[in-house]
Amino acid sequence: MMYQIINNLIDIPSDPYIRPAMSSTRGSSIRYIVPFCRTGYLRHSFFPSATILRNQLPNHLVTAPSLKRSRKRWVPDRPQSICK
Numbered sequence: 001m002m003y004q005i006i007n008n009l010i011d012i013p014s015d016p017y018i019r020p021a022m023s024s025t026r027g028s029s030i031r032y033i034v035p036f037c038r039t040g041y042l043r044h045s046f047f048p049s050a051t052i053l054r055n056q057l058p059n060h061l062v063t064a065p066s067l068k069r070s071r072k073r074w075v076p077d078r079p080q081s082i083c084k
Contacts (some may be wrong), residue, residue: 002050017047021055030062031055 004010006018021031034051037043054062 001046002054030059054082 001010005012005014008014017035019033021033032051032055034055035042036046037045037048044050
C-alpha cells in the first residue's frame with residue numbers, strides 16, 4: 001500500500017503524512033521522515049509503522065520500477081515456516 005501511495009497509484013494523499021528525508025545512513029537511498037507520535041495508539045497506526053518498515057527495505061526493492069518487479073526481486077532472509 002505504501003508503494004501505491006508514494007507513486008500516486010491510489011487516491012490517498014501523501015502530502016501531510018509522508019515527507020522525504022534529507023539524508024540517509026542505512027538502508028535505501030530514498031527514505032522518509034517518520035511522523036512524530038505522542039501516543040502508542042498513533043505510533044502503531046498505518047503511516048508511522050509503514051514508514052519505519054519502508055525505510056528498512058533494501059535499495060534494490062525501493063528503486064524497483066513497479067510493484068510486480070519489486071515482488072520478483074524480494075528474497076526473504078529467513079526460510080518460510082511450514083504449517084500443517
